[in-house]
Amino acid sequence: MLLIAATALLSHWRRRPLQLATFILGLSLATALWSGIQAINTEARASYARAASMLHQSELMQLLPRNGNSIRQSTYARLRRAGWNVSPVIEGDHRFGNTRVRIIGIDPLTMPAKAGRFEAGGVSDLAAFMSEPGVLMVSQVTALKLEGHTQMQLRISSDMPEGAGFADIGIAERILEKRGELTRLVVAPEQRPDLPSLDMLAPDITIKPSGERPDVAQLTDSFHLNLTAFGFLAFAVGLFIVYATIGLAFEQRRATFRTLRSLGLSLSSLTLLLMAELLVLALLAGFIGVVIGYFVASLLLPGVAATLQGLYGASVPGTLSLRPEWWTTGLAIAVAGTIVSSAQSLWRVHRMPLLSSAQPRAWARASAMGVRIQVLGGLVLLFASAILATFGQGLAAGFAVLGSLLLGAALILPGVLSACLAVMQKHSSRALVTWFWADTRQQLPGLNLALMALLLALAANVGVGTMVSSFRLTFIDWLDQRLAAELYVTAREENEASRLRAWLPAHSTSVLPIWSVEGEVLGDRLQIFGAAADDRTYRDRWPLLLGTADVWDRVAMGQGALVNEQLWRRKGLAVGNDLTLPGGWEIPIVGVYSDYGNPKGQVIVGIDTLTTHYPNISKLRYGVRIPPADAPALRRLLTSEFGLPAENIIDQAALKRQSRAVFDQTFAVTGALNIFTLGIAGFAMFSSLLTLSGIRLPQLAPVWAMGIRRRDLALLEVLRTLVLWLATFAAAIPVGLALAWVLLSIVNVEAFGWRLPLRIFPMDWLILGLVALGAAILSVFLPLRRLSTIRPADLLTVFANER
Amino acid sequence: MLLSLRNVRKSYTTAEGRLEILKGIDLDLDGGESVALTGESGSGKSTLLHLVAGLDHADAGEIVSSGRSLATLDDRRRAEYRRTAVGLVFQHFNLIPSLDVGANISFHAKLAGRHDPAWERELVELLGVETLLARYPEQLSGGQQQRVAIGRTLAAKPPLVLADEPTGNLDEATGDIVLNIMLSLTKSTGAALLLVTHSTRLAQMLDRSVHLRGGRIA
């Protein structure tokens, strides 16, 4: 019995291969995007963890300087003498030719074994490692870039992240010119009992516990959350397709269900059979989805890697490793999605009375009541979204605002469309026009889900597009202000720097030192910059968000500090607050400046104040002001007369170009995801239209019989699709703008710490509208061909058969 | 002569081979004349009506209706013929599901450019559907749908009314009433009526009766 029943049920799919394909494709696309994005996230997170454990020995406890830049050699010696098993590390950036490398100098003799996935190799190797010119352990890629730019022996290690290298601490000290200043101390896990406490031995040191999440991982959290949100949106849009096809497949088999039931198949067996069928299909789709997801991920990963590099300086390999847990999560999400989208259909089968008459399309004829409840639910969600936007706090609240806004808008869409169509119908008097609106309204239930999916995709496109374009415009304005100096020069070492300081003033309008120190402020490690605040450049160009005209005077006199927007928002600071800076001195905040593209907090003090409090800072970088026309000449002079390598000079235009490239790269992924989502929505529309075209004949045949040509009917079909697309598109614009507002004013503030003005780009909408139009025409093409090639004989069968 | 059929043939190709349904039909109708078409189930009555209504093409022979030879009409003229020169009450009603009863009744009349509200009100009353105007077809019984379908055809005042068992879903009394309405209305407008029925009793109420058997008018 079961076998016969199963055959009867499955024969449905054999007769409707297109429906089967739609189901499988919809589900696997949804799964693909979701699992692809999960793959990217896990890959990136794994790489942060790898890098942290490799470069920063993050599984071990560390000692960091509490104030200023470094730990003194004497502190280290004191700890060792007292019996503490600690190992010193010197860390810093160094430029080899054009390549900047993070050099980590370690002491192979005292470095705890546990910290070492690092192996210095045999004893002879150790000797080479520790003696001049030294060995630099780097990744394959970094080694290629460094070839010929250093005398150090390059050793390739597959474990090394890109752009970083291990060297002996003595060698690193020389290269980085650290003169006995240690960056941090690694504490070995095994220590003698009853050692004197660290507080007593070294009061100016803080302890960083082992196993903390790497900084990069925390910084990039919001980025990954964004990706996840996008993946989820695409998944939801895909589920609309699945829901619609399952609903249709169940409805079309109602008669079969009833026959099987009356032949003695128990309700539970029937439900079980259907669930088994769905499970098999879900697993198949999940399998395909994971495979597609792998390709999606490897397609997107280079872009994501570039983004992470540009935004956060996080290095992620551009290649993907296939992980076994992908299969399980991918299949699980496909099954979960199927369960969610089939629950209603299964429930209906469960409650189906044995004797009710077959009502084709009952599933699509959503009652007016249903629509009303849906609209009500949508309104509640929109209201909740507004409440959350006003009173909510945190990134999670921001995403909740986004979610309820999108879902709420999608839910009220059918009601709004239906009301609009009713109004149009009322106000038309010609028979064909009235019929057009009435008939369009009748198609709505079958198209609702597709239109909702389309609304989501279009709104996301408008919203994210507006956000990115607003951001871009603001960012470029800001760059123009912020990058004021015509040339930026970097000396190779301190001697050259002091020669530069002597040489430059005679050849330029003014010289702006770009010196900084890293330290702990309000519990975060951040950078403190010095500014030659009495220079006109700052007054004229520096983009201040808060602060009076005299702020630069006060900064120059050492009476005040400026903080960037991120720090100001995150710590809830106010102008007038006192800020305690590394070393324990205090200075009042006098202003706030915008600092886009920087994930971290930042402080600016007067340059003299900086050097007084931190005399040992490196003084290598300078901005040079000069009339723009003279910049190329100065550049030549700097290389020929002064002897600075060309790569140590960068002009404003090049810097802007680089920044813009980083920016554009950053949002390339977003663009790609947008297109994917739109593609899925287009597919949803296509499958719905195709489904409808199959049941349109009885609706069209009487109109044809009363003297409307097939050609005109086909044209009206196109027109109907276009009208619905356009209406949805029009609805998507306000929803998208609301979305952009939430992204700019809530999510960005929470995620990055900066708030951006919303700007409007109607041209972008036009382009999106055209793309949507193209998709509309594509989606209606096949269903239309079906309709326009109907033979009169097919239409006649409508009249000949009682349906 | 409003309608004349000469040697009209029609066959269908099916899985079992070629099926000859009409094997040379000759039939004439004058304006104002009403003719009953009888025949066994499957004898080709609906097929014949569809040919005359311009919904399908005859394989051979000639159909001339309101001065038009149907075989010579192109797609546009054929649509125009259906719109203005003929009205068909379908065996299965075929109302437009998205329009309410009122809109269904005036639909064909408006398309034909003969919308006449006063005439429509009268019809609605005569057919007894005045309380149903705001309902949708799916909310009607079979008999109610049938009356609406008749109203839709008559409202357009076509010169030729074709009706495929228009009283099949009505009880005898209502059926008689409806048939009488159709007869008096076609008479008063000078239209011709070709009506398919299984009932010899009903057939006798019409001017003339023809029987379809073996693909020919007997």
Ligand SMILES: Nc1ncnc2c1ncn2[C@@H]1O[C@H](COP(=O)(O)OP(=O)(O)OP(=O)(O)O)[C@@H](O)[C@H]1O
């Ligand atoms: N499209 C078609 N393809 C093949 N055969 C058809 C087609 N349409 C009708 N037929 C066949 O043609 C014959 C005549 O059909 P028709 O519908 O004209 O009969 P009818 O006289 O109206 O019958 P009834 O009284 O049952 O309505 C039937 O045998 C039917 O099966």
Ligand SMILES: [Mg+2]
């Ligand atoms: Mg028939």
